[in-house]
Amino acid sequence: MSRPPSDTANQELRAVLACLDIGVLTVDRSLHVYFTNPAGQELIRRGDGLRIARGRLYAATADATNLLIAAVGNVAKRSSDAASPNPVVAVAGESDMPMYRIVIAALAPALDPAAAAEVVLFVDTHRQADAATEAQIFQHAFQLTRAEATLAAHLLSGESLTTAAEKLGVTLNTVRSQLRAIFEKTQARRQADLVRLLASHLFLRRLFVNQNKNNSSRIIRSEDAPSWRAEAF
Known part of the structure; x- marks a missing residue:
């Protein structure tokens, strides 16, 4: 218990x-x-x-x-x-x-x-300014095309397929086709599942990648070990 x-x-x-x-x-x-x-x-x-x-x-x-x-x-x-x-x-x-x-x-x-x-x-x-960066992250993480990754970023921002198609200057049939390809590559079955997956991926990236960048100056590297041991003991 x-x-x-x-x-x-x-x-x-x-x-x-x-x-x-x-x-x-x-x-x-x-x-x-x-x-x-x-x-x-x-x-x-x-x-x-x-x-x-x-x-x-x-x-x-x-x-x-x-x-x-x-x-x-x-x-x-x-x-x-x-x-x-x-x-x-x-x-x-x-x-x-x-x-x-x-x-x-x-x-x-x-x-x-x-x-x-x-x-x-x-x-x-x-952050609206990060939309392009998010698309690049999705493109590499899930092996999406640039167009698919851009659509994924728009969907994560809360836009509907219709709104995304208008902003991207393509037809609704085009974004529907792209969404089917995204589903296949991410193994998501529904749009809600896809948004959850994308958000979770960004959260984990911020937790582990950005934090490591911010704390890189504190990392003890192998070449620092002799001096670190001398200071510690």
Whole structure:
């Protein structure tokens, strides 16, 4: 039987989450917030797409808030089904551009039976300037053509196939054909699954690639070992 984590384990977990540049929030199905890491606090402080009022999380519009509540509720209800994919919700600001992408995952109740939080939100900021970079990442990661990768980036930003076709200057049949090719190469079966896969890939890349770049000066290399040992001992 699993035991609730100790205070030391909780402190260690919070320390790990504090290192992430992706916002992490735990909420219940009515969006009451129980924990926010520093990156999450910063995005809430900006107030350009998400905010907390009276302890609850709100999006910029009532429709976006209701969409988030529905998605969180669905994840909380099926928390025992580990095979179900984690949904991705795009939360727009007043300009109707997707400001944040939120991956929603269920919390395991066995870890802390007394905890009221039901799901964890991983919140990443969508930067319009990064769209070309994202397309390049998808092209190399999933062996997509440039056109397929560009379409994937548009879909991840929350656009429909029709809107993507208009912005790319191609026909709807063309993007449908490209989407079928993307499904085959990524093994995604539905567009929602594809968006989840793409968002998850970017999250992991930011966690492990960007953090390593930021911390490269702290890495002890083999040629440094003799001097490091001399300083340590």
